[in-house]
Amino acid sequence: xxxxxxxxxxxxxxxxxxxxxxxxxxxxxxxxxxxxxxxxxxxxxxxxxxxxxxxxxxxxxxxxxxxxxxxxxxxxxxxxxxxxxxxxxxxxxxxxxxxxxxxxxxxxxxxxxxxxxxxxxxxxxxxxxxxxxxxxxxxxxxxxxxxxxxxxxxxxxxxxxxxxxxxxxxxxxxxxxxxxxxxxxxxxxxxxxxxxxxxxxxxxxxxxxxxxxxxxxxxxxxxxxxxxxxxxxxxxxxxxxxxxxxxxxxxxxxxxxxxxxxxxxxxxxxxxxxxxxxxxxxxxxxxxxxxxxxxxxxxxxxxxxxxxxxxxxxxxxxxxxxxxxxxxxxxxxxxxxxxxxxxxxxxxxxxxxxxxxxxxxxxxxxxxxxxxxxxxxxxxxxxxxxxxxxxxxxxxxxxxxxxxxxxxxxxxxxxxxxxxxxxxxxxxxxxxxxxxxxxxxxxxxxxxxxxxxxxxxxxxxxxxxxxxxxxxxxxxxxxxxxxxxxxxxxxxxxxxxxxxxxxxxxxxxxxxxxxxxxxxxxxxxxxxxxxxxxxxxxxxxxxxxxxxxxxxxxxxxxxxxxxxxxxxxxxxxxxxxxxxxxxxxxxxxxxxxxxxxxxxxxxxxxx
Numbered sequence: 001x002x003x004x005x006x007x008x009x010x011x012x013x014x015x016x017x018x019x020x021x022x023x024x025x026x027x028x029x030x031x032x033x034x035x036x037x038x039x040x041x042x043x044x045x046x047x048x049x050x051x052x053x054x055x056x057x058x059x060x061x062x063x064x065x066x067x068x069x070x071x072x073x074x075x076x077x078x079x080x081x082x083x084x085x086x087x088x089x090x091x092x093x094x095x096x097x098x099x100x101x102x103x104x105x106x107x108x109x110x111x112x113x114x115x116x117x118x119x120x121x122x123x124x125x126x127x128x129x130x131x132x133x134x135x136x137x138x139x140x141x142x143x144x145x146x147x148x149x150x151x152x153x154x155x156x157x158x159x160x161x162x163x164x165x166x167x168x169x170x171x172x173x174x175x176x177x178x179x180x181x182x183x184x185x186x187x188x189x190x191x192x193x194x195x196x197x198x199x200x201x202x203x204x205x206x207x208x209x210x211x212x213x214x215x216x217x218x219x220x221x222x223x224x225x226x227x228x229x230x231x232x233x234x235x236x237x238x239x240x241x242x243x244x245x246x247x248x249x250x251x252x253x254x255x256x257x258x259x260x261x262x263x264x265x266x267x268x269x270x271x272x273x274x275x276x277x278x279x280x281x282x283x284x285x286x287x288x289x290x291x292x293x294x295x296x297x298x299x300x301x302x303x304x305x306x307x308x309x310x311x312x313x314x315x316x317x318x319x320x321x322x323x324x325x326x327x328x329x330x331x332x333x334x335x336x337x338x339x340x341x342x343x344x345x346x347x348x349x350x351x352x353x354x355x356x357x358x359x360x361x362x363x364x365x366x367x368x369x370x371x372x373x374x375x376x377x378x379x380x381x382x383x384x385x386x387x388x389x390x391x392x393x394x395x396x397x398x399x400x401x402x403x404x405x406x407x408x409x410x411x412x413x414x415x416x417x418x419x420x421x422x423x424x425x426x427x428x429x430x431x432x433x434x435x436x437x438x439x440x441x442x443x444x445x446x447x448x449x450x451x452x453x454x455x456x457x458x459x460x461x462x463x464x465x466x467x468x469x470x471x472x473x474x475x476x477x478x479x480x481x482x483x484x485x486x487x488x489x490x491x492x493x494x495x496x497x498x499x500x501x502x503x504x505x506x507x508x509x510x511x512x513x514x515x516x517x518x519x520x521x522x523x524x525x526x527x528x529x530x531x532x533x534x535x536x537x538x539x540x541x542x543x544x545x546x547x548x549x550x551x552x553x554x555x556x557x558x559x560x561x562x563x564x565x566x567x568x569x570x571x572x573x574x575x576x577x578x579x580x581x582x583x584x585x586x587x588x589x590x591x592x593x594x595x596x597x598x599x600x601x602x603x604x605x606x607x
Contacts, residue, residue: 007186010067014059014190018197021055026201026208034092036209048206050092052198053214056162057085059194060221068190069183073125073228076115077187081221084108084148088216102145105216109144112224113137125227127245143245144223150252151219152212153259157279158204160293164251164300165218166195171248171304172222175229178311184228191221204289222249243322247307250329251300254278258333281339299329314392316399320383327376331484334369370423371414373481378413379406381474385466401461405453412452413474416445422478430482438478446471500526504565506556506583507572508534508542508549515571515597516545530563535579556586570596 029035029049036048064078087104090096116125126133126140155161169192176185195218201208210218226245246253255278262276282292306325310318386393386402393402417423420441425434450467453459480487503519505512512532519527532544535552542549550559559565568587570580580596587594 006067007182007189010063010186011189011193013067014063014193015197017062018055018059018194019200021058022052022198022201022208025049025051025055029208049208050211051089051213052202052208052210053085053088053212053217056194056198056210056214057082057217059197060191063190063194064187068187071183073116074183074187076112076125077221077224077228080108080112080115081217081224083111084220085213085217088211088213091212091216101212101216105145105148105220106141108220109141112144112227113140116227125224127227140227144220146256147223147226147249147252148216148219150249150256151222152215153256153277154252155210155215156277157289157293158206159199159202160279160296161215161218161252162195162199162202162210163293163297165222166192166199167297167300167304168222168248168251169195171301171307172226172229174304174308175244175248175311178308179229181228184225188225191225204293219252243310243318244307247303247310247322247325250303251296254329254333258336262337278336281336284339285336314394316383316394317387317392320380320387323376324380327373327380327481330373331481335484374414374417374422374478375410377474377477377481378410381477382406382409382466382470384473385469389463389465389469398461404457405462408452408456409449412449413442413445416448417441420444425482434482435479438482439475442471442475442478446474500528501566502530502564503527503567503569504531504533504550504560504563505529505547506533506552506568506570507575508532508536508539508544509572509574511573511597512571513544515569516547520545527567527569530565531559533559533568535575556583557590560587560590560592565592567593567595570594573598 026049029051034050036050038046061078061082064074068074084105087101087108091101112125126136127143128136129139130136151161151165154164169188173185173188173192176182176188198210202210226248229244259277279289279292279296282295283289287295303325306321309321313321382405383393383402386396386398390396390398393399421437422441425437446467450459453462500523505515512534516529516532519525519529529547531547532539532549533552533556534540534549537551539549540551556568560568568583570583575583584594
């Protein structure tokens with residue numbers, strides 16, 4: 001049974017020891033001048049102590065030796081993770097070359113597999129993802145090296161890598177509890193507690209960094225302990241064996257994959273540092289550093305919960321949940337990829353390279369992405385309709401019926417989407433007209449699907465209610481995916497934290513809303529909107545895209561002083577010239593400049 005007095009004491013000891021050791025290591029690093037200096041391609045702004053990984057390592061090793069029962073597999077993981085700590089420490093002290101670190105990681109991966117074979121048997125500490133032991137060994141080596149470097153890359157903002165690793169450790173421990181592996185669960189709980197203690201000093205604003213000795217130890221420890229779950233778990237199906245370790249460590253995997261693809265598309269080296277990680281792009285969208293880190297914490301917790309969910313439910317439910325989560329993260333990735341973080345001249349120069357030019361051209365074929373997305377949505381909506389009405393497809397014995405129907409639905413509905421014009425719109429400008437097109441496409445596709453199934457299978461064993469619910473869910477998914485970017489803008493607003501001249505928009509009508517959208521969509525204007533003003537008292541107190549509408553008559557000067565307005569933009573063309581002159585006089589007396597929006601259409605045919 002977990003959570004005995006001794007186990008709680010072990011976790012508490014790890015937390016307390018990390019809280020004590022970390023400031024001691026910080027003082028030692030500062031005394032030895034082992035600090036990270038600010039650089040243009042790094043995020044921190046002040047010299048910060050290094051070697052924080054030493055505190056985590058000493059805490060974990062000490063508490064493991066004193067409180068955790070020793071097993072051959074656990075000792076193997078601890079020994080090889082300690083070897084990776086030494087490789088990272090050498091890099092922190094001597095700054096070895098990347099290929100030398102890679103050799104050290106390869107040696108560690110091989111050593112762990114060897115210890116697994118010696119203690120458990122051949123293939124004992126590998127990911128059992130195939131029936132071939134050699135293939136599993138190769139996959140495991142790639143997994144160990146990949147996760148180690150993923151955590152290293154994730155260490156790009158205060159508290160990010162340590163926090164994500166702590167969350168992943170907690171969910172891995174919960175997975176061990178579910179497997180009945182109490183010793184391994186305690187091992188991970190101690191590790192999570194050590195990270196939590198270190199996080200007190202590593203959170204924004206960080207006073208100590210973990211360094212390569214910390215990131216390599218933490219990354220390898222997480223990757224190798226997940227092998228204990230894969231080899232020791234008693235899962236009901238193959239999917240949890242495959243998905244649980246991936247989902248638990250999904251955020252490091254996602255960030256590494258994302259940065260690798262984007263850097264390749266931009267002609268940059270994968271190992272080249274830069275402010276182009278997921279966390280950096282969230283900050284570029286207007287989030288504070290703390291909020292960006294906490295948002296990634298939330299995604300890590302969500303993927304951890306999904307990992308626990310997958311191991312408890314039927315195979316078809318697991319597949320649907322994983323597919324849905326993948327769709328959501330893909331949309332977030334596409335949205336973040338549009339954030340400008342590279343120098344434009346550097347990107348243009350990179351695109352002259354043939355391979356980069358090909359990849360960039362392929363990446364702009366967004367219709368290809370839309371097509372694959374819609375195929376996934378069609379399958380998800382049809383499955384969800386069965387799940388909501390009758391339960392998991394596998395439990396009700398409808399798996400064969402479901403599988404033979406899906407190809408028909410994909411063929412017919414994708415054809416309906418094409419004919420109806422679903423792929424003619426631009427996502428960021430989705431309007432009510434587009435939603436009507438989606439509704440027509442879904443209805444036409446559903447009717448055509450029923451007719452096709454009637455012709456092919458005489459509609460035998462099918463439920464009409466499933467197809468009605470399927471149409472409703474598909475429309476919601478289709479419309480939701482298209483407005484996803486607008487939804488993400490609401491979740492990650494840019495208005496309040498934009499840099500530039502603070503402007504007040506005078507006129508809270510259609511023209512004012514049009515002007516606000518142009519300001520938000522065009523950062524080159526260098527405007528930071530802070531609110532609206534309008535003479536119509538019925539609009540006072542209303543909110544437009546998150547900005548409040550203030551009264552105009554007699555209040556303009558006070559509003560400008562309160563909001564520190566630098567410029568007033570008059571959007572309305574309905575204001576009389578006398579009223580415009582009043583606004584200008586008020587603004588001039590308050591030392592605020594005034595401009596007026598005009599939409600001009602020139603006739604160029606006579607040139």
